[in-house]
Amino acid sequence: DAKTTQPNSMESNEEEPVHLPCNHSTISGTDYIHWYRQLPSQGPEYVIHGLTSNVNNRMASLAIAEDRKSSTLILHRATLRDAAVYYCIPTEGAGSYQLTFGKGTKLSVIP
Amino acid sequence: GAVVSQHPSRVICKSGTSVKIECRSLDFQATTMFWYRQFPKQSLMLMATSNEGSKATYEQGVEKDKFLINHASLTLSTLTVTSAHPEDSSFYICGWGLANTEAFFGQGTRLTVV
Numbered sequence: 001d002a003k004t005t006q007p008n009s010m011e012s013n014e015e016e017p018v019h020l021p022c023n024h025s026t027i028s029g030t031d032y033i034h035w036y037r038q039l040p041s042q043g044p045e046y047v048i049h050g051l052t053s054n055v056n057n058r059m060a061s062l063a064i065a066e067d068r069k070s071s072t073l074i075l076h077r078a079t080l081r082d083a084a085v086y087y088c089i090p091t092e093g094a095g096s097y098q099l100t101f102g103k104g105t106k107l108s109v110i111p
Numbered sequence: 112g113a114v115v116s117q118h119p120s121r122v123i124c125k126s127g128t129s130v131k132i133e134c135r136s137l138d139f140q141a142t143t144m145f146w147y148r149q150f151p152k153q154s155l156m157l158m159a160t161s162n163e164g165s166k167a168t169y170e171q172g173v174e175k176d177k178f179l180i181n182h183a184s185l186t187l188s189t190l191t192v193t194s195a196h197p198e199d200s201s202f203y204i205c206g207w208g209l210a211n212t213e214a215f216f217g218q219g220t221r222l223t224v225v
Contacts, residue, residue: 032211043117043204043216044155087154097143097210101155 002027002090009106012078020073020105022088027068032091034099035062035073037084044087044101047073083109113139117205117217124195124224132190132220134205140185141207145214146178148201155204161188195224 005023012018024033034049048055048062050071055062061074075082087104091097114137124130134144142162147155159180161167167180179191192199200223208214 034213036214038155041202041219041221043115043206043219044214046213046215049211049213085154091211097208098157098160099145099206099208099214100157101147103154 002031004088004090004102006086006088006102006105008103009108011108011110012075013110014080015077018075018078018082018107020075020086020088020107021070022072023070024088024090025069027090028092029068030092033062033064033068033071034089034091035060035086036089036099036101037082037086038104039084045084047086078107078109080109080111083107113137113207113215115205115207115215115217117220119220120218121221122223124222126196126224127194129191129193130195130222132192132203132205132222134188134190134207134217136186136207136215139207139215141209141215142185143208143210144182144188145206145208146180146188146190147204147206149204149219150201158190192222195222197224200224 002024035047036044038044050062063072085104085106087101116135118133146158149155158173159167159169161182169175182188203220206214206216
């Protein structure tokens with residue numbers, strides 16, 4: 001499995017954009033990059049995923065570096081409901097499918 | 112997003128008894144499902160991965176005879192914690208997914224063994 005490095009914690013002001021980085025330098029060419037988040041005492045929630053191109057959905061944007069060794073999850077306007085632990089997870093594009101969570105980044109949103 | 116029903120949400124059991132946790136996907140079918148446990152202030156730890164109709168693949172250090180996984184169909188899986196002990200007290204989470212698409216998770220089961 002590709003190893004990931006994320007900041008332990010980040011803070012953002014409400015209604016400001018947030019950029020959550022993730023390094024995954026050992027990612028293979030066929031691994032997808034998934035992002036999930038977990039609110040306190042809940043199961044994880046899917047945020048976004050991509051392979052090579054940048055991706056947008058209603059929740060967030062995912063910017064993937066050209067060499068794919070890093071990616072950034074972008075929340076365009078942080079709300080208090082976005083306070084959660086965010087996990088970046090590379091998954092194998094070929095072979096067995098597994099979701100292994102690292103330590104993630106705890107995002108705090110300041111009113 | 113899709114709905115995953117995990118039941119019960121909380122359970123307290125006596126040491127030495129068994130507890131069954133049920134996980135259902137209500138509005139979609141997926142071939143792969145995951146079971147995790149999470150201790151306070153820690154990340155989710157993958158316990159096992161299973162595909163419908165196949166035996167679960169357990170992670171290293173997870174006893175398959177203690178944590179029995181039944182993946183009965185594309186929408187139902189159960190985790191049975193047998194002969195539970197206080198150290199098994201944890202937050203257990205199930206998830207369903209198809210390779211390289213989004214996965215959906217239950218709301219978790221908080222198990223307390225007394």
